[in-house]
Amino acid sequence: MPIKPINLEFFNEPGRNVHESIVAASKRARQINEDIKIAFNQRIEMLTVKPESETEENDVNPDQLKVSLEFEKRPKPTDVALQELMSDSIEWQYKEKEEVLPAKEAEEAEEEEE
Numbered sequence: 404m405p406i407k408p409i410n411l412e413f414f415n416e417p418g419r420n421v422h423e424s425i426v427a428a429s430k431r432a433r434q435i436n437e438d439i440k441i442a443f444n445q446r447i448e449m450l451t452v453k454p455e456s457e458t459e460e461n462d463v464n465p466d467q468l469k470v471s472l473e474f475e476k477r478p479k480p481t482d483v484a485l486q487e488l489m490s491d492s493i494e495w496q497y498k499e500k501e502e503v504l505p506a507k508e509a510e511e512a513e514e515e516e517e
Contacts, residue, residue, distance in 0.1 A: 432484035
């Protein structure tokens, strides 16, 4: 399998954070991988035939083999996620933090509400 070079200057552009980009790409790769797993399992379930005897258990179903080879030829989730990141098609945002008040301020806020 050939090595695919990545232009690292992309991450050094102004306004980019290398660590945020890596986290976003890795989360996207996990999402893509889960989608591939679901699609693969659905395709395999349609082809699964229960063996009638124990001797048939070790036989390989040619249709299942074709499906697995098809999925092996697909691009890797990490490659797809990096391509999406570099083409700016991945967007992310931070979770909003809940404002935590000290106990004394929380009591005062409750009294004001009443």
